[in-house]
Amino acid sequence: MTAYPGARPEQVPSGPRLDTRTRSAAWTLPHGRAVVLVDGRAGAIALTHVAPRPASGEPA
Known part of the structure; x- marks a missing residue:
């Protein structure tokens, strides 16, 4: 996942x-x-600030 x-x-x-x-x-x-x-981050991140990434081997 990518977190912002x-x-x-x-x-x-x-x-x-x-x-x-x-x-x-x-x-x-x-x-x-x-x-x-x-x-890699202390504290919580809002779900509006995270995005899933495809699993390894899957197209982006």
């Missing part, structure tokens, strides 16, 4: 990207935002 810790590329094309994988199931914060933990 700051902003999605549609909003900030030069923003940071993190090629990673999840390390938790997603959950909802008390105010309603769905988040997930990812490798």
Whole structure:
């Protein structure tokens, strides 16, 4: 998966990207935002700021 810790590329094309994988199931914060933990990042990232990647060997 690709995580966008700051902003999605549609909003900030030069923003940071993190090629990673999840390390938790997603959950909802008390105010309603769905988040997930990812490798290489402390704290949760909103599901709106992550994108799946094809599995190895699959076309992009």
